Amino acid sequence: MRQSIRDWFDERVGLDIFERMLQKPLPKRGAWFYTLGSATLTLITLQFITGAFLMFYYVPDGEFAESSIRYITEQVRYGWYLRSMHRWSANLLFIVIGLHIFRVFVSGSFKRPREMTWIIGAFIFWTVIGIGLTGGLLPWDSNAHWIGTVFGNTLSYFPLVGRFLRSALLGGEHVGTLTLTRFYALHVWVLPLVLGILITLHLYLIRKHGLFGSVIEYRDQIRALEAQGVRRESIIVTKMTPDETEPFYPAQVFRDSIIAFSLITLVSLFSTLFPFSPYRGEEPPPTRIIPRPEWFFWSVDEWLMYFPGKLIPIGLVLITLFFLFLPFIPFVERHPEVSPIRRPVSTIIGAWVYLFIIILAMMAGARIFNY
Amino acid sequence: MEGSFIGSRLAIAITASVHALFATFIVGGMLLGATAESVGVLTRDERYERLSHSIARTLVLMSATVAFLGVVLVLFLTILWPNFWTLLFRIMFWPLIFEASMFLGEAACLYPWYYSWGKWPRKTHLLIAWLGATFGVVAMVMIDTVGSFLLTPRPVAPALHRMLNPSMVQLTLHRFAGNLSWFGFGIAALSAIRYLRTKDPRERAYHEWAGAFAITLGFGFLLLMPIIGFSYLKAIRFASEGAFGRLMLGEKSWIFVLQVFLIDVLILVGTWYMFRIANFHYRDNVYFKRYRLITFLLLAVAAVVFVMPYQMRYIPFAEYFTSAEVNPWGKMQPNKYIAMGVMIGLGILNYGFYLGALRFKTEWGGGGRLPQVLLIVLGLFTIFSMINMGYARENARYPYLIYGKMTIEEEREIGLGGGSREGPTSRQENPEERNRQAPRGLEETRKR
Numbered sequence: 001m002r003q004s005i006r007d008w009f010d011e012r013v014g015l016d017i018f019e020r021m022l023q024k025p026l027p028k029r030g031a032w033f034y035t036l037g038s039a040t041l042t043l044i045t046l047q048f049i050t051g052a053f054l055m056f057y058y059v060p061d062g063e064f065a066e067s068s069i070r071y072i073t074e075q076v077r078y079g080w081y082l083r084s085m086h087r088w089s090a091n092l093l094f095i096v097i098g099l100h101i102f103r104v105f106v107s108g109s110f111k112r113p114r115e116m117t118w119i120i121g122a123f124i125f126w127t128v129i130g131i132g133l134t135g136g137l138l139p140w141d142s143n144a145h146w147i148g149t150v151f152g153n154t155l156s157y158f159p160l161v162g163r164f165l166r167s168a169l170l171g172g173e174h175v176g177t178l179t180l181t182r183f184y185a186l187h188v189w190v191l192p193l194v195l196g197i198l199i200t201l202h203l204y205l206i207r208k209h210g211l212f213g214s215v216i217e218y219r220d221q222i223r224a225l226e227a228q229g230v231r232r233e234s235i236i237v238t239k240m241t242p243d244e245t246e247p248f249y250p251a252q253v254f255r256d257s258i259i260a261f262s263l264i265t266l267v268s269l270f271s272t273l274f275p276f277s278p279y280r281g282e283e284p285p286p287t288r289i290i291p292r293p294e295w296f297f298w299s300v301d302e303w304l305m306y307f308p309g310k311l312i313p314i315g316l317v318l319i320t321l322f323f324l325f326l327p328f329i330p331f332v333e334r335h336p337e338v339s340p341i342r343r344p345v346s347t348i349i350g351a352w353v354y355l356f357i358i359i360l361a362m363m364a365g366a367r368i369f370n371y
Numbered sequence: 372m373e374g375s376f377i378g379s380r381l382a383i384a385i386t387a388s389v390h391a392l393f394a395t396f397i398v399g400g401m402l403l404g405a406t407a408e409s410v411g412v413l414t415r416d417e418r419y420e421r422l423s424h425s426i427a428r429t430l431v432l433m434s435a436t437v438a439f440l441g442v443v444l445v446l447f448l449t450i451l452w453p454n455f456w457t458l459l460f461r462i463m464f465w466p467l468i469f470e471a472s473m474f475l476g477e478a479a480c481l482y483p484w485y486y487s488w489g490k491w492p493r494k495t496h497l498l499i500a501w502l503g504a505t506f507g508v509v510a511m512v513m514i515d516t517v518g519s520f521l522l523t524p525r526p527v528a529p530a531l532h533r534m535l536n537p538s539m540v541q542l543t544l545h546r547f548a549g550n551l552s553w554f555g556f557g558i559a560a561l562s563a564i565r566y567l568r569t570k571d572p573r574e575r576a577y578h579e580w581a582g583a584f585a586i587t588l589g590f591g592f593l594l595l596m597p598i599i600g601f602s603y604l605k606a607i608r609f610a611s612e613g614a615f616g617r618l619m620l621g622e623k624s625w626i627f628v629l630q631v632f633l634i635d636v637l638i639l640v641g642t643w644y645m646f647r648i649a650n651f652h653y654r655d656n657v658y659f660k661r662y663r664l665i666t667f668l669l670l671a672v673a674a675v676v677f678v679m680p681y682q683m684r685y686i687p688f689a690e691y692f693t694s695a696e697v698n699p700w701g702k703m704q705p706n707k708y709i710a711m712g713v714m715i716g717l718g719i720l721n722y723g724f725y726l727g728a729l730r731f732k733t734e735w736g737g738g739g740r741l742p743q744v745l746l747i748v749l750g751l752f753t754i755f756s757m758i759n760m761g762y763a764r765e766n767a768r769y770p771y772l773i774y775g776k777m778t779i780e781e782e783r784e785i786g787l788g789g790g791s792r793e794g795p796t797s798r799q800e801n802p803e804e805r806n807r808q809a810p811r812g813l814e815e816t817r818k819r
Contacts, residue, residue, distance in 0.1 A: 305605075309705060311705050345726040359599060366541060367537075370535070
């Protein structure tokens with residue numbers, strides 16, 4: 001019976017493709033680090049599911065948006081839980097995606113032939129940032145209003161196109177209902193669609209090339225070829241020895257499942273213990289509101305603080321260049337070595353960048369805490 | 372009595388400065404030692420093993436000195452400034468106790484780390500090194516909580532606000548980067564001295580390599596310092612405006628100018644050293660030679676702009692060169708920000724070139740004396756910079772011991788350092804009064 005069902009499906013959809021996928025080899029060493037990608041996917045899926053439920057009740061209208069959030073939190077059965085799940089999984093997503101990018105960079109997994117996997121990964125990162133940014137306005141409370149205002153004003157400092165960008169995104173000079181509808185459309189429709197397409201492409205490429213680019217993939221082969229007098233620049237090695245690998249199923253599937261389950265439990269626990277509520281005590285009068293960006297934008301916030309007055313465009317251009325540079329990394333570092341120890345320049349620079357981002361975020365957090 | 376009061380301030384200042392100098396060296400040393408040993412295990416390069424072992428030996432020798440100086444400092448505070456010390460200890464009881472415990476933990480890891488070398492399993496040995504480093508960092512965070520509270524205090528309750536006061540995170544980050552930078556430059560200078568003293572080519576090769584490795588840390592973290600420092604000063608400005616004014620525009624602004632000068636020297640000399648070491652790789656590259664020249668010119672111009680004082684009247688001996696009381700070009704903003712950005716930007720670029728060249732350097736020991744002299748200069752200027760920055764921070768809040776809460780005159784009332792029953796004068800009581808700009812030529816200004 002089981003075999004006949006399998007054959008029925010195999011004839012129509014080609015189950016052998018999935019079987020081949022499950023047999024893809026993975027390195028045994030450091031296998032837990034390779035769960036970060038599936039952890040990212042788990043959290044994005046959680047975002048889609050909880051976001052879809054929130055859409056049933058949320059009203060993207062300037063007059064009703066905030067009250068609809070209150071309705072979700074107070075009236076809808078388990079609405080508070082769903083909303084908190086959405087917020088907490090978004091927060092965790094930024095941590096996990098940051099770790100995933102770092103792992104890929106350090107282990108050299110972006111190198112030939114995986115350049116396109118990295119490039120699409122960078123696009124995914126941009127899209128997630130966009131979703132996080134647009135989502136911050138949807139609660140439509142005082143803080144959200146200020147987030148929109150600060151964001152619009154910051155954009156307007158961009159040389160040449162600043163005012164156009166602000167007007168295009170805010171729907172005018174100031175935050176209003178048009179801003180809310182635009183951010184809503186971007187948050188629930190445009191960017192998630194783009195994200196879905198990008199994730200599909202990313203997964204396809206991972207399945208095509210394998211998801212590893214670990215130290216052990218190249219190490220022995222490079223040494224052997226160098227001993228034969230081959231120049232390092234001309235060495236391209238893509239295979240590992242069989243005893244260093246194991247099939248994706250069952251060991252890696254098991255690890256991924258453990259991580260996914262742990263993450264969902266963690267998000268659920270946080271949502272229960274520390275639920276997000278539109279009421280944070282008595283809401284202060286508008287004149288006493290201090291705009292606070294989401295924590296994942298703290299480093300950007302702090303960075304821009306270093307460029308007072310007329311220097312703001314320089315800060316904006318620099319940070320934009322940093323984000324635009326991400327997809328080009330595989331074309332800057334092209335030699336085949338993947339070991340972080342044997343490519344100290346890349347490892348040190350990567351570690352510096354992360355350290356710098358963390359330092360900026362910590363300083364911004366301290367400033368915001370002491371307002 | 373005035374003499375003994377000044378004596379008490381001097382005793383506490385000297386003990387605290389030297390204690391802090393050694394303590395920061397140990398925190399940075401544990402981190403770098405653990406890192407070097409880990410890299411040694413991963414690369415199987417014996418030089419890292421030797422480096423971490425010599426770091427451990429240095430730290431073992433120093434930790435006793437730090438403990439001794441710490442005890443002396445507490446003794447001085449208890450005897451000379453009992454009022455202040457009692458108040459501070461009551462407010463910061465748990466951070467201080469926790470700090471002392473963490474230092475104990477650090478020492479308890481440091482000694483086995485050194486004495487079990489080659490005896491314990493490698494994983495256990497690494498674990499103890501990293502554990503010691505973690506204890507050291509936590510101890511640093513605790514003492515920064517106390518130190519930052521003195522300058523930017525918040526209401527004592529709730530405890531979280533008292534600890535996470537406006538400059539606590541910035542001070543911690545500044546010290547964290549500073550400790551690693553200081554240790555990097557310190558080890559580089561020690562390696563340079565060893566290099567110059569030995570005639571053995573193999574020893575020379577090792578010490579030249581050790582110096583070059585230590586600079587990657589020293590210079591790398593140095594580049595972070597002005598960025599974190601900027602945020603730190605901003606936190607002080609918003610929380611304790613009087614202290615900020617005194618340090619940046621007031622009578623102690625010359626200390627800050629001196630600090631900027633020291634940073635200028637460190638960046639310029641560090642760049643010079645990196646170019647010297649990287650020269651073998653870029654020697655035949657004409658464009659690089661031009662780039663090097665342009666870089667130095669730009670760095671020199673940026674350094675001059677960065678160091679320009681605004682309050683000329685407070686710069687010692689400035690009256691021999693100019694009669695201006697303030698800089699005729701004003702505060703030079705935003706030019707100073709741009710100069711700082713240029714220095715950091717070029718520093719990052721040159722650092723990248725240096726690291727890129729190090730990958731290909733296989734022959735060590737023949738670099739000559741000049742790079743080693745530069746390393747010694749860097750080490751000396753770093754010591755100077757560490758002491759100067761500590762002095763600047765502690766003096767910014769004068770006449771307060773805890774900014775806005777307790778003045779030094781209140782301590783004089785009770786402590787053995789003084790004994791005068793006279794109340795503080797209005798100038799001593801009010802920091803804004805003290806920082807009010809006085810025209811040059813007044814006798815009072817001369818005295819100061």
